[in-house]
Amino acid sequence: MTIWGLVIETTVGVGERKHTEAHVVAHLSGSRAEALAELERRARSHFPEHPRSPKRRRLLREGDGFLLVVDGAWQSFVTRFTVAEVLEDSAAPAAPEPVEASSTPVASASEQVEQVEQVEQVKQVERYADGVPVKPAWLGRHDLP
Template sequence: MGRWAVVVQETEGVGDDRIWGAKVLAEVEGSREDALAELRRIVPTYTPQHPFNGRRRRLFRDGDSYLLITQGSMRDYHCVFKVWEMLWDSKRPEVQQERLAAAGGDSAG
């Protein structure tokens, strides 16, 4: 049984302080299919940080990844959603050590 993270990547901040950031929306213990089911549940109702008042939302899928494009008053913003296998968690290193080794890594960095 694996441990999975449902992740969104989106624009954070405003003006010149904007960055492309990632955030874990959920963690799922189980199969990849379990994690994908959680992804499919979260994505349609997710409210991105930008724009504040979106005029139009369009949701696309490519395999197991989703792209949400929201039209704002001045520009469009987008979010990318994916499921990632969690190989290492510094708060629980003993749980993930075997999985990290199996993935070909020999240290947590």
């Protein structure tokens, strides 16, 4: 099955420091039409950082995606949404190895209930009155730089 990358190229900065940055925001497997539909959903709901006071917003469809032009008081800012087939990814996760049904141990009902209770305990997070977690989710993670 084909894997599609959803790419957003947007104008950042202002004045002489204004430039374009590109980000792959998602990967989808499926048809190109499905990827374009998701890309259109994201383009319609996207509100770029600049301009701070938009005067006019235009969303245009092009061959492989969409172009969002937002006019500000002094300048226009552009965001390009593109769908592209992923041909190579040096940081892609390894494909999981198939597991044979006979080698997979089946957990008993009591073990399954215990596993669900452990997951529910993990989900319970201490929060302030306004709902903000007391401890940030990223604190203590070793997979972050």
